[in-house]
Amino acid sequence: MQFLWEDFSLETPAMNSLKMMTPEAYQAFGKPVNYSFDQLSFLKSAIKESSRNRSRICTHDNSEEKLHEMFVIYGKDTYVRPNRHFGKDESILVVEGSCDVYFFDLDGKILEIVEMGDIASNLPYYCRIPKEIFHTVVINSDQVILFEATSGPFDPEDTYYADWSPPEERREQIASFKQKLVEFKLRNRQGKKQKRLVETNQNVYQEKEALCWLSKSDRDFLWEKMRAKNLDRIRICSHQDPSHLLHEMLMLFSHDTYIRPSEHTDKEESLFILEGEGRYVFFDESGNVDEVVALGGPGTGKQNYCRVPKNTYHMLIVDSEYMLVKETTSGPFSRSDTIFPVWAEDYPARQEARPYIESLEKQIGVKFG
Numbered sequence: 001m002q003f004l005w006e007d008f009s010l011e012t013p014a015m016n017s018l019k020m021m022t023p024e025a026y027q028a029f030g031k032p033v034n035y036s037f038d039q040l041s042f043l044k045s046a047i048k049e050s051s052r053n054r055s056r057i058c059t060h061d062n063s064e065e066k067l068h069e070m071f072v073i074y075g076k077d078t079y080v081r082p083n084r085h086f087g088k089d090e091s092i093l094v095v096e097g098s099c100d101v102y103f104f105d106l107d108g109k110i111l112e113i114v115e116m117g118d119i120a121s122n123l124p125y126y127c128r129i130p131k132e133i134f135h136t137v138v139i140n141s142d143q144v145i146l147f148e149a150t151s152g153p154f155d156p157e158d159t160y161y162a163d164w165s166p167p168e169e170r171r172e173q174i175a176s177f178k179q180k181l182v183e184f185k186l187r188n189r190q191g192k193k194q195k196r197l198v199e200t201n202q203n204v205y206q207e208k209e210a211l212c213w214l215s216k217s218d219r220d221f222l223w224e225k226m227r228a229k230n231l232d233r234i235r236i237c238s239h240q241d242p243s244h245l246l247h248e249m250l251m252l253f254s255h256d257t258y259i260r261p262s263e264h265t266d267k268e269e270s271l272f273i274l275e276g277e278g279r280y281v282f283f284d285e286s287g288n289v290d291e292v293v294a295l296g297g298p299g300t301g302k303q304n305y306c307r308v309p310k311n312t313y314h315m316l317i318v319d320s321e322y323m324l325v326k327e328t329t330s331g332p333f334s335r336s337d338t339i340f341p342v343w344a345e346d347y348p349a350r351q352e353a354r355p356y357i358e359s360l361e362k363q364i365g366v367k368f369g
Helices: 039-049 171-187 216-228 354-364
Strands: 002-004 017-022 025-029 033-035 054-058 067-075 083-085 090-096 098-104 110-117 126-129 134-139 143-151 159-161 197-201 204-207 212-214 233-237 246-254 269-275 277-283 289-296 305-308 313-318 322-330
Touching (some): 067 134, 067 269, 067 322, 090 246, 098 143, 110 171, 143 246, 216 233, 216 246, 216 322, 246 313, 269 277, 277 305
Parallel strands (some): 204 233
Antiparallel strands (some): 054 067, 067 143, 083 134, 090 126, 098 110, 098 134, 233 246, 246 322, 269 305, 269 322, 277 289
């Protein structure tokens, strides 16, 4: 294994170390794992070592983890053979570039095309792919960086490739197959699909469709609802029920939010910052601050992604007017998996928690926004 990036980090040098597992795959290690968009530029160099024009960084520790996440780069000519996963949903979020995701029935008939771009575009930037549906990704930009999530553990037999699609070694067939996909898209431009959400309580909306996506309009929807209801937080869940193995939420927090420190029993979670700025504060068992990771959306120069280790007390503090994040964790959901410490009280809002927050500021010598 090749060791890379001994001290490549903005705030915590050991966190972004990598090991080369294969010419296409790198393993991140260190706790907590966190990345900025600038650091992911490493992938643009790593892709040159791949004969298949792709590379990835895995942020989960090993193939047995319940939550698998990775940053993947594909070149424009990359062929992703249509495939489906048995018993597992997965999702992609566009970090940089643009692509189309095609969905097929069992015989190869195209059912849906989702045109995707990054958060700055007006296209969907996130798509949840239901289990057991054939799909492929066609890259439109010179390169595309995706953030992928699925449930573990990994078993290669869970992935089945469509027998009506050309294998990777058939280059001429691949070119013809991809051309037919593009031609179909041009002939069958689809209108915007109406979003179907169910309000489960005043803070939570639920996607009704297993195949769903998110765009800027969803941020606007949450912002409007949060202000109308005078809330300090609100979210859209893309998983359809608590029993799902992959839980993903688009969450909007206001600056007034107080999020009590907590830990999750044998369960990791991650935040991907889409807009706004804040900090993840990590604690030891007695409530002393172990680590602070500055978080921010694209263009802030701060960490855009952070994965929280299992059984670790942590707290999110919002520094900006609001903060839009995608949270990912493994399911099924159980309230007993979340543990609150005795050294941090539960306050209704940030204003009431001011004395506690000021004590943290004194401890770490940083003034929160």
